[in-house]
Structures are given as structure tokens and as C-alpha cells.
Amino acid sequence: MLEGLNEQQRNAVLTEGHVLLTACPGSGKTRVLAFKVAYELPKIVDSKKMIVALTFTNRAADEIKKRLVRMDINPSKLWAGTIHSFCLEWILRPYASYLDELKNGFVVADEYKSEELLSILKEEYGLEYWVRITTRRLTDGSFAEPELKYHQLLTEYDDILNENKLIDFDLMLYNAYKLLDILPKIGQTLNNLFHLICVDEYQDTQELQYAILSKIVGVPKSKTLLFLVGDKDQAIYGSLGGVAKTAEEIKVMFGGIEIVEKELSGNYRSTQRVIDYYRNYQTATIDIESLCEHARDNGVITFNKSVHKDDLAEHVAQIIQENIDAGIPEREICVLAPQWWLVIPMGRKLKALLPSVNFDAIGLSPLLKNKENIWFKISRLFLVLPSPKMYLIRSRWAIELVDELDGLNIQILQNVENKPKGFLKVINSISSEENDGLKYLEDCFRILFQKLEVELDTYPTLRLHWEYFFESSRKRLENPEFDYAKDINSFRRLFSHNSGVVVNTCHGIKGEEFHTVIAFGLLHGYIPNWNEDDAENASRKLLYVICSRAKKNLHLISEAGRTTKGRRPYLVTGYLKRTEYQYDIRGG
Numbered sequence: 001m002l003e004g005l006n007e008q009q010r011n012a013v014l015t016e017g018h019v020l021l022t023a024c025p026g027s028g029k030t031r032v033l034a035f036k037v038a039y040e041l042p043k044i045v046d047s048k049k050m051i052v053a054l055t056f057t058n059r060a061a062d063e064i065k066k067r068l069v070r071m072d073i074n075p076s077k078l079w080a081g082t083i084h085s086f087c088l089e090w091i092l093r094p095y096a097s098y099l100d101e102l103k104n105g106f107v108v109a110d111e112y113k114s115e116e117l118l119s120i121l122k123e124e125y126g127l128e129y130w131v132r133i134t135t136r137r138l139t140d141g142s143f144a145e146p147e148l149k150y151h152q153l154l155t156e157y158d159d160i161l162n163e164n165k166l167i168d169f170d171l172m173l174y175n176a177y178k179l180l181d182i183l184p185k186i187g188q189t190l191n192n193l194f195h196l197i198c199v200d201e202y203q204d205t206q207e208l209q210y211a212i213l214s215k216i217v218g219v220p221k222s223k224t225l226l227f228l229v230g231d232k233d234q235a236i237y238g239s240l241g242g243v244a245k246t247a248e249e250i251k252v253m254f255g256g257i258e259i260v261e262k263e264l265s266g267n268y269r270s271t272q273r274v275i276d277y278y279r280n281y282q283t284a285t286i287d288i289e290s291l292c293e294h295a296r297d298n299g300v301i302t303f304n305k306s307v308h309k310d311d312l313a314e315h316v317a318q319i320i321q322e323n324i325d326a327g328i329p330e331r332e333i334c335v336l337a338p339q340w341w342l343v344i345p346m347g348r349k350l351k352a353l354l355p356s357v358n359f360d361a362i363g364l365s366p367l368l369k370n371k372e373n374i375w376f377k378i379s380r381l382f383l384v385l386p387s388p389k390m391y392l393i394r395s396r397w398a399i400e401l402v403d404e405l406d407g408l409n410i411q412i413l414q415n416v417e418n419k420p421k422g423f424l425k426v427i428n429s430i431s432s433e434e435n436d437g438l439k440y441l442e443d444c445f446r447i448l449f450q451k452l453e454v455e456l457d458t459y460p461t462l463r464l465h466w467e468y469f470f471e472s473s474r475k476r477l478e479n480p481e482f483d484y485a486k487d488i489n490s491f492r493r494l495f496s497h498n499s500g501v502v503v504n505t506c507h508g509i510k511g512e513e514f515h516t517v518i519a520f521g522l523l524h525g526y527i528p529n530w531n532e533d534d535a536e537n538a539s540r541k542l543l544y545v546i547c548s549r550a551k552k553n554l555h556l557i558s559e560a561g562r563t564t565k566g567r568r569p570y571l572v573t574g575y576l577k578r579t580e581y582q583y584d585i586r587g588g
């Protein structure tokens with residue numbers, strides 16, 4: 001089974017006990033993590049036991065599951081997802097009744113919603129929109145925001161969340177921690193349940209997240225193993241509280257557990273040229289040798305600081321087209337920017353400029369894309385039509401939904417043996433005459449629950465999620481800036497593109513790799529954020545992460561023409577400006 005791993009990687013998988021594996025980009029950390037899961041899964045004999053893999057994004061979690069399927073390993077005993085989803089599924093939903101704040105139902109406010117709320121409050125308080133205020137909590141529930149002058153605003157923010165039964169991502173973590181703290185039995189139960197907890201990109205784990213894990217792994221007579229992988233140089237969440245703890249610090253925090261430290265060397269992803277380029281942004285000076293087949297290929301590395309922001313989308317579209325013409329698959333091309341508000345309009349413009357190209361872009365969907373909202377999950381089943389290719393994916397969605405409904409105490413299809421299959425059958429039998437996408441979905445949702453004989457109004461959580469889902473989606477659709485098509489067929493088309501050119505934030509593609517990376521918005525003020533602590537270092541690490549995603553081609557863009565509200569021009573971000581390099585000329 002361990003074929004396909006080199007000696008160091010195999011050794012890391014076979015190491016018994018708790019492991020902390022650190023290594024450079026592309027050295028196979030995620031691959032090792034997937035093999036570790038594959039290696040440990042068959043060891044589980046107790047039918048109730050599980051393995052947990054915590055990843056930074058949902059995309060990364062899907063990738064691990066796919067890797068297992070490719071290895072012919074059944075991933076049903078693996079739970080993979082973000083720490084937020086983990087808290088929701090394993091702690092908040094099952095134990096919500098023990099917390100007054102949650103017991104009457106709650107809805108997760110995604111980062112867009114909480115940013116929207118914060119910007120309204122900033123305006124009320126006369127603060128500039130770019131002032132950074134963290135909503136993070138400490139383990140005692142107090143605000144982690146160091147500037148006391150913002151605490152009044154944060155209290156008001158909290159009140160609004162409370163009134164609307166919303167919890168943001170930070171409250172998800174805090175409430176999960178609080179439950180584990182007041183009811184140690186939960187940690188003990190989870191410890192009995194989890195054979196192994198793997199954490200990918202551990203260097204960006206926040207203090208509260210370590211605390212949550214320590215309440216599960218650090219219980220007396222603990223049986224749960226910990227497998228952490230990461231790279232300190234890729235820590236890009238420092239400003240959001242991410243810390244790469246040492247093995248010793250983890251030991252102290254986790255009740256004295258012994259952790260074996262392991263390392264990997266070499267890079268299986270990028271050409272030597274790309275590696276030598278991004279080593280300009282490395283904090284430690286470690287040689288990295290390319291071990292991949294295309295190690296000696298030249299590829300293309302460009303830097304453009306003259307293209308004007310108004311011509312940027314055409315410029316990026318041209319690069320994409322050149323790559324596609326050269327035979328590079330759409331999925332191997334990625335367009336990145338440091339902040340999502342730069343990314344969303346870019347995705348839309350690219351879609352219009354390259355109508356025959358598929359895109360996998362954040363913000364292209366008119367629906368609230370909140371994976372934690374149950375109506376979003378149900379809508380996927382109505383929008384992605386049944387086909388042999390989609391069979392496995394739809395079945396997995398159905399299994400997750402039936403579990404979630406069960407967790408909400410909603411009993412469906414009592415007499416049906418295979419509930420997910422039965423659930424899919426009911427979904428597949430429903431359609432509506434409506435042409436308007438949202439009305440279509442509303443119709444289908446109602447018919448579905450009628451057929452399931454579930455009275456929606458008796459479940460406040462379903463109601464809350466319903467209101468949030470439709471209200472947010474309606475808002476998006478009505479926003480003239482977005483210019484979304486509102487008919488059901490357009491909704492469907494957007495859902496059918498789960499592959500295509502990726503357009504995302506630098507944080508959203510952590511751990512991924514692409515033949516060609518096109519990064520724009522590399523301007524001081526965006527990367528790093530004006531008021532980020534240790535801003536220079538933060539921009540250096542982000543550049544390191546961006547550039548190390550590329551297998552062969554790298555196009556860096558610091559577009560001209562962007563100015564602050566005070567008409568100050570945004571300039572090339574410091575580290576990039578100072579890097580002396582013989583860049584290629586495109587097409588030259």
C-alpha cells in the first residue's frame with residue numbers, strides 16, 4: 001500500500017504514536033497524510049470508530065477523500081473537513097441543548113455575512129472600511145482584538161448576532177470550546193470515537209483550535225492519536241491568530257503527550273526554476289531540490305506592473321487562452337488574488353470574456369454558498385441532475401443530509417431501509433414549473449418536505465436556515481454589481497462546473513497545485529493589509545504560498561491604476577519589488 005512514497009514519507013506514515021511532520025512546499029505532506037489515513041483505516045475494528053482529517057478548506061477535504069477512492073480505500077470511516085465543520089457536526093449540533101446561546105436553534109453566518117455586518121458597524125462608528133477588527137475569541141470568551149477601543153463595536157456586533165440567532169466562525173470555535181470545557185464528558189466521548197486526528201496545514205491553527213483539540217486528545221487515558229503536518233514558512237494566518245506551535249508546546253498543552261518530529265525533503269511539484277524563484281520569499285534558508293519529472297523544464301515566469309486595472313481582466317483572459325491553446329487543461333490553471341472582493345469581479349469578467357471556458361470561481365454562484373446551511377446542501381441535489389457521473393457525489397450528499405436531519409431529530413422515511421437512496425429517489429421525482437431559480441427551489445423544497453411528511457414550521461432551525469438562505473441569495477441576485485441570471489437553467493449551469501479554471505483567493509487554494517498560476521492584486525495595502533502586524537513578513541509568506549502552487553508557469557501582476565480613497569496609488573508589494581529576477585517577457 002505504501003508504494004508511491006519515498007523512504008522519508010513511508011517512515012512518517014509508519015511512525016507510531018503522535019507525529020508532527022514539517023516540510024517544504026510540494027514535499028508530499030498532504031500525500032503522506034492521505035496515506036496515513038489509508039494505512040490506519042483498515043486497523044479500525046470497532047465499527048463505531050472513526051478517523052478525522054482536519055483541512056483548511058472544504059476543497060482540501062474533498063481532495064483527501066478522492067485520493068483514498070483512487071487508492072481503492074473506502075472512506076466511509078473517515079470524516080474530513082474544516083475545523084469549523086468539525087465543531088459544528090461533532091460538538092455544536094449534538095450538544096447544542098447544553099448551551100443557552102444555542103439551544104433554541106442557530107444559523108452559521110459565513111465570512112461574507114460577518115464582514116458585511118462589521119462594515120455596517122464600522123461605518124456607524126466612523127471607522128474606515130479597511131480598519132481591521134478581529135472577531136476572534138480567547139478561551140475565556142473575551143475578544144482577542146488587542147485594541148480596546150473596538151470592543152464596544154464588537155459587543156454590538158455580538159448583540160446583532162445573538163438577536164438573529166447567528167453564530168460566526170469565531171463563535172463556532174468558542175462555543176465548541178466552551179461545551180468541551182464545561183462538559184468534559186464530550187471530549188472523553190470523542191476521544192473514544194476517534195482513532196486518529198490528522199491536521200493538515202497545522203501552522204495556521206489558532207490558539208482556540210489547539211485548545212479544542214487538546215480537550216479531545218489530552219483527556220486522561222487518551223487513545224486518540226494526533227498527526228500534524230505543515231510548514232512554518234507557509235503560515236499565512238498569523239494575523240488571524242494562526243500559530244505553528246512546537247512539539248514541546250503541544251506536549252504541554254495536550255496533557256504531556258509525546259510527539260515524534262519528522263521531516264521531508266525535496267519537491268515533487270515544481271520546476272527547479274519555480275522553486276529557485278520562490279526561495280526569494282523563504283524565511284529559513286533551506287535548499288529545495290525538484291524531484292519531479294519536469295524538474296529541468298523552463299516554463300514561464302513573468303511579472304507585470306504596467307497593465308492598468310481596467311485592462312486587467314482582458315490581460316488575464318489572454319494568458320488563460322494562451323495556456324488552453326498550449327494544451328493545458330482548464331483545471332490546471334488558477335487565477336488568484338489576496339482578497340475575495342478582488343476575486344469575485346474578476347471571475348465574472350473572465351466568464352464573460354471567455355464564454356466557452358469552464359470556471360470554478362468563488363462568487364459565481366447566485367446562491368448563498370454556505371456549506372453549513374442545510375438548504376444550500378439540499379439545493380445542490382435539485383440543481384445537479386442525476387447522471388452516472390454524478391451518482392457517487394450525489395449519494396454522498398444524500399448520506400450527509402440524512403445524517404444532518406437525523407441530528408436535528410427530523411425522522412424521515414421511517415420504513416425505508418436505505419434512507420439516503422430513498423431520499424434521492426424522492427428528490428429525483430420532484431420538479432416545478434417555475435422558471436425563476438429561487439422560486440423553483442422554494443417550490444421543490446416545499447414539495448420535498450410534504451412528501452417526507454415533515455412539517456417545516458415545527459423545526460425552528462430549519463426555518464432559520466431557510467430565511468437566511470433565501471434572504472442572502474435574494475440579496476446577491478438583486479445586487480446590480482453581480483448581474484446574475486435568475487432563471488433555473490442558469491443556476492444549474494453554474495453548479496455543473498465543478499471543474500474548470502480556478503479563480504480564488506490565495507487563502508482559498510492552500511495546499512493545491514496548478515500548472516499555471518496567475519496572481520494579481522500584488523500591491524502593498526492588499527498584500528499585506530495596511531494595518532497587519534508584521535506586515536512585511538506576512539506579505540513574504542503569502543508570496544511564498546502563491547508562487548509555490550505553480551508547477552511550471554507563474555504570472556505575477558501588480559496592476560496599475562488602483563488608488564486608495566484618498567487617491568494614493570497602490571504600489572507593488574515590498575518583497576516583490578525588491579526581488580531582483582530576470583523575468584520572461586510574455587510571448588517572447
Ligand SMILES: Nc1ncnc2c1ncn2[C@@H]1O[C@H](COP(=O)(O)OP(=O)(O)OP(=O)(O)O)[C@@H](O)[C@H]1O
Nearest residue numbers: 004005006024025026027028029030031268269511
Ligand atoms: N513520493 C512521491 N512520488 C511522486 N509524487 C509525489 C510523491 N510525493 C508527493 N508527490 C506529488 O507531489 C505533489 C505535492 O504533494 P503534496 O501536495 O502532498 O505536497 P505538500 O507538501 O502537502 O505541499 P504544500 O505544502 O505546498 O501544500 C503532489 O502532486 C503529489 O502527488
